Amino acid sequence: MSSVSPYPLPSSSSPAAAVYARRDGRTALELRGKEMRLSDVTAFDGSSWYAQGQTAVMVSIHGPAIARNEEYAMCNVHVRVQHAHSLAPAAGGAEKALYEERKLGLLTRTDALALASLLESTLNAVFIRERFPRCVLVVDVVVMQDDGSLPAVALNAVMCALLDAGLPCRTTMAAVCVAVVTRGGEADAVDSSRGAAQDRLFSGGSSSAGGVCEYLLDPTSAEESLGAAYMSSAPSAGEKAAVAGAGSITTSSAASTTLLDRSAAQQVHDQYRCVSTGVFVFSNPGCGGGLLAQLVRCVGSGSVAMPELGVSVQAYAEMMALAERASAVLFEFFRQCNVAE
Numbered sequence: 001m002s003s004v005s006p007y008p009l010p011s012s013s014s015p016a017a018a019v020y021a022r023r024d025g026r027t028a029l030e031l032r033g034k035e036m037r038l039s040d041v042t043a044f045d046g047s048s049w050y051a052q053g054q055t056a057v058m059v060s061i062h063g064p065a066i067a068r069n070e071e072y073a074m075c076n077v078h079v080r081v082q083h084a085h086s087l088a089p090a091a092g093g094a095e096k097a098l099y100e101e102r103k104l105g106l107l108t109r110t111d112a113l114a115l116a117s118l119l120e121s122t123l124n125a126v127f128i129r130e131r132f133p134r135c136v137l138v139v140d141v142v143v144m145q146d147d148g149s150l151p152a153v154a155l156n157a158v159m160c161a162l163l164d165a166g167l168p169c170r171t172t173m174a175a176v177c178v179a180v181v182t183r184g185g186e187a188d189a190v191d192s193s194r195g196a197a198q199d200r201l202f203s204g205g206s207s208s209a210g211g212v213c214e215y216l217l218d219p220t221s222a223e224e225s226l227g228a229a230y231m232s233s234a235p236s237a238g239e240k241a242a243v244a245g246a247g248s249i250t251t252s253s254a255a256s257t258t259l260l261d262r263s264a265a266q267q268v269h270d271q272y273r274c275v276s277t278g279v280f281v282f283s284n285p286g287c288g289g290g291l292l293a294q295l296v297r298c299v300g301s302g303s304v305a306m307p308e309l310g311v312s313v314q315a316y317a318e319m320m321a322l323a324e325r326a327s328a329v330l331f332e333f334f335r336q337c338n339v340a341e
Contacts, residue, residue, distance in 0.1 A: 020181055020214050020272055023222065024053070031218045031326060034333055038164045046165025050157035052218060054147035057154045059161040064135035075132035079120040081154075083143045114295060115141075115151055119158055122281055122293045126159070128168040137167075148220035149177035151279040151295060156330065171287035174330035176323035179219035180276040180315060181226055215318060217326055219277065224299075227273020274299055276315075280323035284331055291320070 019028065026032070032053030041047040046061040064075050119141060127137070139161070141154055155175035162169055216223055278296040283289050296316065 028215060029217050031329060036160055036337055038160060046161045048157050048160035048164055050153060050160055052149060052153050053220065054145055055149055055153045056144040057157040058142045058144055059157045060140045061161050061165045062138040064132040064137045067134055067136045071134045073133055075129040075135045075137050077120055077123045077127065077137045079116050079139045079141060081116045081141045115154060118151055118293065118295050119154060122155060123158065125292055126169050126171060126173055127162065128170060131168055146221065148224050149218050152177040155281055171283040172334065173281050173283055173292055174327040175279055175281045176326040177218055177277060177279050178319045178323050179216040179223055179274050180319065181214050181216060181272050181274050183272050213315060215322055217322060224274055224277055278319045280320055282324055282327040
């Protein structure tokens with residue numbers, strides 16, 4: 001795990017404010033462990049495998065190659081995103097049913113739908129396309145495992161693959177994901193029509209009427225889905241069968257333990273909810289720095305985006321400033337791996 005900056009940042013300024021306890025033991029301002037491999041797929045012009053925690057993405061680059069049927073004034077970038085779990089199973093029956101269920105879930109995810117567009121627009125800003133007229137660059141992105149912060153991990157993997165292919169870039173980039181969670185009722189930070197948050201930039205938790213706004217760096221999938229609908233915590237068929245067969249002492253004990261565990265987990269979901277996630281892409285400070293791209297999503301009270309809600313200007317500024325501090329850690333990691341100039 002890595003802290004966001006060589007110099008410490010306060011995680012909380014109010015001793016009375018409750019701080020969300022992350023299940024993986026990290027503080028709010030810690031990145032997950034990072035791992036990277038280059039040139040694993042030798043059949044392509046460039047490839048990378050990059051992971052942060054349990055989120056892993058593999059990228060392969062084809063080209064730039066001469067376009068067959070069309071002539072472009074500059075290189076045309078085409079990004080294809082595929083989930084490893086979306087590959088159809090060889091067998092049928094239960095495996096096929098599970099595959100269809102996973103496929104439907106992947107197709108309806110907001111971040112999955114916006115991922116290809118975000119990758120393509122960022123590549124157009126970083127890659128020097130003018131040097132390859134009448135050419136096409138194909139970037140295949142395979143999501144091996146998604147445990148949160150997927151767009152940021154995918155962008156970092158694409159940057160590593162570009163450098164592995166030796167393609168000219170205006171700058172290197174690093175992407176960071178930040179989540180905003182609240183405890184209690186509606187927070188001022190998620191409603192721009194209410195009062196502003198506290199003046200301190202890194203307060204760790206902005207006080208509001210009925211709740212506290214906290215910022216989590218590099219959130220996991222469980223943290224991104226805090227406060228989701230009861231659907232995710234509904235008892236499964238096996239649990240229902242266990243409760244129905246309460247005549248057995250062993251079965252009854254197991255069912256009771258399962259329900260107690262689920263009740264404790266539900267209490268955490270009731271206390272905290274994720275109201276917004278933001279992905280911020282920054283240029284290398286050695287090339288001038290600055291924000292290259294961003295994708296901020298307000299999730300309201302559940303996993304579905306709520307267009308009428310939005311983070312306040314102060315909360316947005318805190319998210320971006322925290323992400324910028326964290327990008328320095330990623331640039332240092334890339335430099336140590338000899339993939340960043």
